Amino acid sequence: MSRLTAWLHDRVPIDPEELRKPLKEPLPIHLKQWVFCLGGTPAMLFGILAITGILLTFYYVPYPSQAFASVTNITYKVRMGWFIRGIHQGASQLMIVTVLLHMIRVFFTRAYRKPREFNWFFGVGLFMLTLTFAFTGYSLVYDQLSYWATTIGTNMIADLPVLGKPLLYALRGGPTVNPNTLTRFYDFHIGVLPMMMSLLIGVHILMVRLHGVARLEGDPREETYPFFPDHMLKEVIIGLLILIGLINYVIFFPPIVGALATPGDTPGHIRPEWYFFPTYRWLKLTTLSIGMAGSICYVTGLFFWPFVDAALEKIAPRRNLWLFVGTACYLVTIVFLLWEAIVG
Amino acid sequence: MTINAQKYLVGIMGLILLVSVIAAGWLDDQRRKKENPTAVVVVAAPVVSADLQPGLKLYEQLSCVACHGIAGKGGVHNINAQTGQEVPALIHVADSYTKPDLIAKIRTGVPVTAKLNPDGPVPPLHMPGFKDFMSDADMDSLVKYLYSLKPQGENLGF
Numbered sequence: 001m002s003r004l005t006a007w008l009h010d011r012v013p014i015d016p017e018e019l020r021k022p023l024k025e026p027l028p029i030h031l032k033q034w035v036f037c038l039g040g041t042p043a044m045l046f047g048i049l050a051i052t053g054i055l056l057t058f059y060y061v062p063y064p065s066q067a068f069a070s071v072t073n074i075t076y077k078v079r080m081g082w083f084i085r086g087i088h089q090g091a092s093q094l095m096i097v098t099v100l101l102h103m104i105r106v107f108f109t110r111a112y113r114k115p116r117e118f119n120w121f122f123g124v125g126l127f128m129l130t131l132t133f134a135f136t137g138y139s140l141v142y143d144q145l146s147y148w149a150t151t152i153g154t155n156m157i158a159d160l161p162v163l164g165k166p167l168l169y170a171l172r173g174g175p176t177v178n179p180n181t182l183t184r185f186y187d188f189h190i191g192v193l194p195m196m197m198s199l200l201i202g203v204h205i206l207m208v209r210l211h212g213v214a215r216l217e218g219d220p221r222e223e224t225y226p227f228f229p230d231h232m233l234k235e236v237i238i239g240l241l242i243l244i245g246l247i248n249y250v251i252f253f254p255p256i257v258g259a260l261a262t263p264g265d266t267p268g269h270i271r272p273e274w275y276f277f278p279t280y281r282w283l284k285l286t287t288l289s290i291g292m293a294g295s296i297c298y299v300t301g302l303f304f305w306p307f308v309d310a311a312l313e314k315i316a317p318r319r320n321l322w323l324f325v326g327t328a329c330y331l332v333t334i335v336f337l338l339w340e341a342i343v344g
Numbered sequence: 345m346t347i348n349a350q351k352y353l354v355g356i357m358g359l360i361l362l363v364s365v366i367a368a369g370w371l372d373d374q375r376r377k378k379e380n381p382t383a384v385v386v387v388a389a390p391v392v393s394a395d396l397q398p399g400l401k402l403y404e405q406l407s408c409v410a411c412h413g414i415a416g417k418g419g420v421h422n423i424n425a426q427t428g429q430e431v432p433a434l435i436h437v438a439d440s441y442t443k444p445d446l447i448a449k450i451r452t453g454v455p456v457t458a459k460l461n462p463d464g465p466v467p468p469l470h471m472p473g474f475k476d477f478m479s480d481a482d483m484d485s486l487v488k489y490l491y492s493l494k495p496q497g498e499n500l501g502f
Contacts (some may be wrong), residue, residue, distance in 0.1 A: 068411075076375075080368070142410075229347065233350040244361050247368055251368055259468075260411055262472045
């Protein structure tokens, strides 16, 4: 032990070997396939979002009279403001996509089964948080589209049973979207949600470490390979690919600002962001109450899917009912998304 | 893919990333030169007398302040707009508009902002018309407030 290491060790009595252990963790050989490396991507994107988000708060003013002007200021005047805003916007969209892809991979490899049910809960929780993040962030722009998307999005809450109306009032800080709504959404976006997200990501990773990476169903191979440097290199490559893609996307498609939010002047064609298209299309097909009830059932089913899968297995062993139900749900979601995107 | 190949790939991607960041910086310089930016200073709203309060409240509630700035001082950037690439200030409306003209302007708005460079992009900001959500009393209060924005002691003309 060098003198410096010994000096440090006296003051921080942690064995460096203990710290290196997680780096050397053996991983199942199937993780060498790129599709199994998607889990780390949302965490990287969260890091990018945190850094760009902090930079944006230097210039953003969360009050209706100045929110739009400050976004315009960031986009057109602040040095590299357009770039930071573009990266933040792009990373948020990409985060939703990568979380979805990771969930689909976990679903179709059934990595959520006993004893990993809790980690599926945390995963679905992270997905919900990601959507809430995107929703609150979008509303901060305070242009016509974001103002009315916020109005529609929060209106849906009113139809939740029992708590709907008080919750809507608490969220908006009044009967309509008003200055209080913006400051509340801002608080959530930069305070409450990042804290919850960091905590859940930590617990999610901890659970993976505690249980170890799930073995692939039907893969007889017993070989392993080390996390560092082999797997780490793959994650670095994905991280770099994301950064290069995002930067070039922003260079070629820099962010713009829409028309200023004008309460009372409802635009002819309003709809939420693409990740709410399936829900929005579903709500258009039914009455609001039935639509909300259906959405709640869908989300509850998603949360408790490991137990639903186990129940289906008991009802009809080896019939792969999980695959039929799961595929049907995914297909319906994709059809609704495309339907809304094309027909509007 | 072997570990060595992956290491080379990381090196190449690192270089591409560096070039991309430099390109973004260069592009930012170009944008700034083209758009001739000036600093925006966010200042506290001025105190106004009681009779002007309803007008000031409307000025904020209807989001006029978001584009025309606090106390109508302007300064919000509007790329390629004929009005100096900015949303015009309102401090001289008392000199430029009669009361009926100003009311007509607020009612109809400016649906299309004139371009500075005809081949350039469409200016992102335009003024909406407020005829459907303002009563005559509201309009009077707002116009009174806008007229009060003229700097004290300033007298334009010959």
